[in-house]
Amino acid sequence: MGRGKAQAKAEMLLKLELQSNPEALCLVRATVERAAEVLHFQDAETRAIVRSVDEALANVLRHAYGGRPGLPIEMSCSRVEPNGQKAAQGGIEILLADKGVPVKPAELKGRPLDDIRPGGLGLHFIHESMDEVEFTRKKGKNLLRMVKYLSPSSQAAASEETSKCR
Amino acid sequence: MQIAARPATGGTILDITGDIDLAHSPAMRKALLQEIKEKKTPKVFLNLEKVRYIDSSGIASLVEGLKASRDMGTRLILYGLSKTVREVMELSRLQKIFEIHESEAQALAS
Numbered sequence: 001m002g003r004g005k006a007q008a009k010a011e012m013l014l015k016l017e018l019q020s021n022p023e024a025l026c027l028v029r030a031t032v033e034r035a036a037e038v039l040h041f042q043d044a045e046t047r048a049i050v051r052s053v054d055e056a057l058a059n060v061l062r063h064a065y066g067g068r069p070g071l072p073i074e075m076s077c078s079r080v081e082p083n084g085q086k087a088a089q090g091g092i093e094i095l096l097a098d099k100g101v102p103v104k105p106a107e108l109k110g111r112p113l114d115d116i117r118p119g120g121l122g123l124h125f126i127h128e129s130m131d132e133v134e135f136t137r138k139k140g141k142n143l144l145r146m147v148k149y150l151s152p153s154s155q156a157a158a159s160e161e162t163s164k165c166r
Numbered sequence: 167m168q169i170a171a172r173p174a175t176g177g178t179i180l181d182i183t184g185d186i187d188l189a190h191s192p193a194m195r196k197a198l199l200q201e202i203k204e205k206k207t208p209k210v211f212l213n214l215e216k217v218r219y220i221d222s223s224g225i226a227s228l229v230e231g232l233k234a235s236r237d238m239g240t241r242l243i244l245y246g247l248s249k250t251v252r253e254v255m256e257l258s259r260l261q262k263i264f265e266i267h268e269s270e271a272q273a274l275a276s
């Protein structure tokens with residue numbers, strides 16, 4: 001999943017094995033929201049992360065699995081360690097893997113926003129909300145890696161509070 | 167997600183409660199299109215005060231409702247958007263396409 005590239009070190013926080021059921025989305029949103037809060041993301045950043053994960057999973061359900069329920073999806077969530085470069089403040093990395101039909105990255109562009117019609121917005125939301133978005137396919141799986149870095153103001157708030165886990 | 171309809175001046179208010187996501191947007195779409203296309207309601211007010219989350223499938227349903235109301239020569243009016251819903255509208259660049267009001271009183275007076 002692009003691990004050959006120079007990437008910030010990531011520490012796994014949680015791993016979920018899901019099924020392609022739309023009813024699972026609200027549970028994932030709640031889980032990701034809490035993970036982002038624990039990592040000291042501010043409210044707007046947390047909403048962006050939650051939105052991206054939800055839209056990415058919805059795309060898996062609708063497109064990769066064609067609406068068929070009960071098919072496997074893996075999701076992991078990791079803390080990106082500060083590295084002094086673009087991950088100066090650290091952040092969150094979310095990986096999704098499914099065994100659905102191959103995703104064609106060249107076709108994953110969404111639609112122009114001035115074209116007012118239903119559909120095609122999910123990818124736009126993801127790209128607008130996350131700092132890094134990377135689609136690959138390996139060993140029969142579609143892999144999506146999304147990263148959001150803490151803003152300097154989030155990092156400042158984090159330094160005042162060592163842990164948000166209660 | 168729950169949907170409840172109640173009469174209002176010149177139309178119907180649809181009160182939506184909960185999350186409008188992939189699991190629930192089909193139900194909202196159905197209720198919206200039924201009100202606009204089948205019942206031919208002149209003004210459909212969508213109360214989003216108790217909507218905590220909306221995804222792109224929910225936005226797509228709203229766009230479909232808006233197109234249907236334009237075809238019918240009626241109005242679709244949204245009000246009570248939370249910060250989360252407003253953000254998604256702005257990301258979609260649809261906030262100027264829809265008729266949006268802050269409160270029910272403002273929506274009904276429009």
